[in-house]
Amino acid sequence: MKKRLFYFLMTVILFLTEVFIAIYVHDNFIRPYIGDVLVVIVIYMFLRIIIPDKIKLLPLYVFIFAVFVEIMQYINIVQILGLESNKILSIAIGSSFDLKDILCYAVGCGIMGVYEYVLWKKDNYI
Numbered sequence: 001m002k003k004r005l006f007y008f009l010m011t012v013i014l015f016l017t018e019v020f021i022a023i024y025v026h027d028n029f030i031r032p033y034i035g036d037v038l039v040v041i042v043i044y045m046f047l048r049i050i051i052p053d054k055i056k057l058l059p060l061y062v063f064i065f066a067v068f069v070e071i072m073q074y075i076n077i078v079q080i081l082g083l084e085s086n087k088i089l090s091i092a093i094g095s096s097f098d099l100k101d102i103l104c105y106a107v108g109c110g111i112m113g114v115y116e117y118v119l120w121k122k123d124n125y126i
Contacts, residue, residue: 003052011045014038036104037111040066044112059116063109070105073097 018038025031044062048055055061074097083089 004049007045007048007052011042011049014042014045018042033100033104036101037108040105040108041112044109054116054120056116056120059109059112062112063105066105066109067102069093070097070101 018035021031021035021038025035040062043065044059047058047062051058073094076095078084078090078093078095083093
């Protein structure tokens, strides 16, 4: 239960940080790059609420999912599915493919990979 609470709190804090960035930060670095790094960390933390036990390759799985979503943006999945008028889904799925986004996802998942590695090495796993 302690693990789930920790991951829940981290998910909420990071999600609110993402919302803050999306609403109030309109620059050329934090919003496009830090936001993309954080989004995969939010997904990772959310998944850890559901599956709090050690999952050595979870950061890799999150990265694969993020790249899949980016590829869906490349093929214009929002237009294919006719979701242009649905603001929430359009924003969640995204509408523009960018290789830099994939690099940011790799950085975020790399951070979570180091985190997983440290947890695997610790005797008193959170």
